[in-house]
Amino acid sequence: MNFTATLRIALLALRINKLRSALTMLGIIIGVAAVIIMIAVGNGAQARVEDQIRSLGSNIIMVLSGSTTSGGARGGTGTLPTITEDDAYALNREIDEIQAAAPTLRGSGQAVAGNANWSSSFYGTTPEYLEVREWAVIEGRGFEAAEMSGAGKVILIGQTVAKNLFGDASPIDQVIRVRKVPLTIVGVLDRKGQNMMGQDQDDIILMPISTARKRVLGSTQQAKSRSVGSIMVKVKDGADMAAADARMRELLRQRHRLQTGQDDDFFIRNLSEILQAQEASSKVMSLLLAAVASVSLLVGGIGIMNIMLVSVTERTREIGLRMAVGARGRDILTQFLVEAVTLSLIGGAIGIMLGVGGATAIAELAGWRTELSGGSIVLAAGFAGAIGIFFGFYPARKASRLLPIEALRYE
């Protein structure tokens, strides 16, 4: 018996019991759609974390100032300005694992350009900062050596600042005033988007650290010494983060003349690690979601088996007749198997449409990021087919093993 004929018989049998076929398919439809949606949501979450890692820059370690303790009350991080610009230069120089280390002095204030103004954060730093953050200057140029050493009145601005102060016009060579200090814009930074806390990373003004210290921060405490709020360190690709962490700790303790047994007067935070942990947890989450969705596929498969068993019992006489007119056991097996697989594949196809639609709707309505992958669709379709074969096989074999005389006599 050829395949087209078998397929026609299967389709006819499914058409005869339309409602039942539809209900049976429903299990597969829901299962496949759930798998696709869950994988899309999981992938979306993962992609978001990966984007954050990319926007932060990879292999980042932060060094923060220590805390003060006065009268038993312990202040927060950075209350004691213990780390200095020179610590950053020393890290750059002396630790092989470090690709770049950038000291940053942070402040905030009103930036005024003509009649527009915008409150933003500014960072006094070194050109290494851009290397650490993997941040490109898309318009204009970076800082020059003379500007670094001579407290040049130049700045780089982020996209948000540029947009708020200048709209669509080019901000290059424009002068803005930060805390009343006129500064010339020499470059515009590439767009970074939000960071993991949801803060806008493009709302930023960068200036040479000497400029920040001598001209902008003015009278504040940090301006007087060489101290900085934090040092951002990028470890070389492939280098051991833990080893770099340990060597940095050792070097800084040495530079700060800390005795054995004395606490660190700084903090070292491995930011990449935090994000990587987040990525790992989102991976586990999406796996979990897919696993739960697979359970519904499994239940759908059992539904198919159930209906096929009922169908075999109901059609016992038909099976007997087919055998009497010359059908072999394997013809009957094929017929019922094709029926089950057709059921699951049609259900799978509808489920794919529903899943793709559902993932898109979730992205639209809930604003979640979802990522449909061809792989997950192929996987779901393959899984649906496999379920048809797996759960259709037992009823089909049962049908094929009926004895013709008993099947014919069945009431």
Place this chain on the structure above:
Amino acid sequence: MSEPLIRVVDLAKDYVMGSNVVPALRGVTLDIDAGEFVAVMGPSGSGKSTFMNLLGCLDHPSAGRYSLAGQEVSALSGDELAAVRSRKLGFVFQHFNLLARTTALDNVALPLLYGNVPAAERHKRATRRLTQIGLAERMDHHPAQLSGGQQQRVAIARALVNDPQLVLADEPTGALDSRTSVEIMALLQELNREGITIVLVTHEHDIADFAGRIISFRDGKVIEDRANSAKDAAAAL
């Protein structure tokens, strides 16, 4: 005539019911020649249905030999028996056993599906048989849209579509009224006159009377095997 179409020798069949062995057929020996019209009679439990099932290659005998058109079939496997049924046999049942929601044409063509006949050829041969039994204009009807007599005619067309050497009819008139029964018998007689061998099971003497030979069973044995001067069904209408 070198060899009869059917030759059974000491054919026996036991059914095992739990620990009991129930003999249904206890050694039957007979020949049926090509072109005969045989009625098999007997009360229920006489073994006539078992005999028919064995003739129809639907069941394996417990002992004895059965050769059909020169082929020894008593020791064949299930698939080989299916092939014999597909090529050499046609079946007519008491309850027609037509596929519901399937057209008369597709019902008739069904055996050809399992004989690997191409679709165009299936259609041609099924159409020819339906025309032969006078239902050409009902080809696209479903069984539910046909009368009992018409359904049995479709079933007969189905039994003939693979050009069988033997048609087995198991109480073909059992579900029909007496007039329709005679019509069906007239059709079978006509087919027999064209050379088709028919073995028919019935418990009605009136029906058996249309056959040329009557074999009676009781307790799993043949108790009578006689020639019969067949009544003409067409004339009886």
